[in-house]
């Protein structure tokens with residue numbers, strides 16, 4: 325990667341902060357029922373990030389944003405611990421929400437909702453997915469059942485949402501609903517809302533395989549939520565379009581953070597394999613183990629290159645929908661292989677919470693599903709390949 329000196333300097337500061345300050349917090353017992361760090365712990369780490377000058381490091385003082393290629397070198401470093409993105413305010417879903425608000429929000433909406441997020445004073449949640457059991461939006465967002473209708477100067481939203489990361493404890497919500505109004509019927513709308521709101525009720529926070537995201541992934545009921553019309557993000561009926569603006573960079577930033585985590589898991593596995601003896605020699609001298617570490621090195625490099633390639637495409641101003649699909653599949657699948665090999669190299673220790681490797685393995689498993697499951701990305705790529713072939717052959 326060749327990126328700007330400013331990004332390399334920020335990345336170096338972030339790495340020092342994560343290694344020296346954040347990693348010791350991995351032993352801190354302050355966790356919520358979901359196993360994620362409590363807000364109290366997050367705010368304490370953020371104070372230290374602020375003091376170290378690494379809070380929200382991808383957003384510049386001018387309000388601008390690092391380029392995607394620059395963001396990559398910074399977010400990879402913030403990901404060296406699962407706590408790093410929380411401490412540095414580079415975490416999901418806030419990072420994606422900050423990006424979207426920066427692109428589409430009006431000056432008033434930015435002042436009210438974006439500023440507290442950038443300053444790391446508030447968390448946000450993105451409400452798109454709906455319960456599978458009720459036939460709601462999942463892999464296919466067009467199945468959205470949550471509705472919105474106009475009522476004077478307000479919109480009224482009704483529906484249920486599922487897997488809403490961080491809804492519990494968030495101060496800002498971006499809620500998606502399908503319009504029932506004639507001029508935007510069937511199109512989606514996005515609204516900014518203050519949370520908590522009595523009309524958005526958290527029904528349930530399921531236990532999930534991952535445990536890095538404060539508040540977990542809630543199922544919520546939205547009953548007659550009244551939102552002033554000026555809290556609509558952008559235009560009525562354009563919500564799916566805005567989701568696309570958010571989706572590619574958000575997918576890619578997940579790749580960046582989890583790559584950082586897998587770099588760390590690999591470091592721990594390498595250390596184990598160089599110290600641990602079996603059958604008269606260190607593990608790394610057993611070809612089976614050495615090969616696993618070599619394959620990790622190759623997968624790590626491929627993941628880095630895919631991220632850099634896709635980031636370069638986004639930096640041209642392209643939505644990068646196809647490229648981010650390809651990168652998301654390649655990186656999430658590579659990271660799963662890496663995390664699995666790290667666990668294997670470390671034997672029984674690999675499945676215990678004595679190291680962070682076990683958590684990283686769980687986290688990247690979930691990443692193969694959110695922001696589009698692998699199969700959905702491959703399916704849409706296959707459709708594109710078919711379209712191209714048909715166009716070329718006149719079918």
Ligand SMILES: Cc1cc2nc3c(=O)[nH]c(=O)nc-3n(C[C@H](O)[C@H](O)[C@H](O)COP(=O)(O)OP(=O)(O)OC[C@H]3O[C@@H](n4cnc5c(N)ncnc54)[C@H](O)[C@@H]3O)c2cc1C
Nearest residue numbers: 450451452453462463487488489690694695697699700703
């Ligand atoms: C940890 C986590 C955090 C999340 N956070 C949020 C959040 O903050 N906000 C939010 O709105 N959503 C969130 N989600 C939801 C996430 O975006 C959905 O889980 C995802 O879109 C898949 O939808 P689904 O779970 O309904 O799976 P389904 O739509 O039921 O799909 C199940 C499986 O079917 C297969 N499949 C589906 N379509 C195809 C196809 N065309 N071809 C081949 N196979 C296919 C895939 O293997 C897929 O995994 C989160 C999910 C998780 C796991």
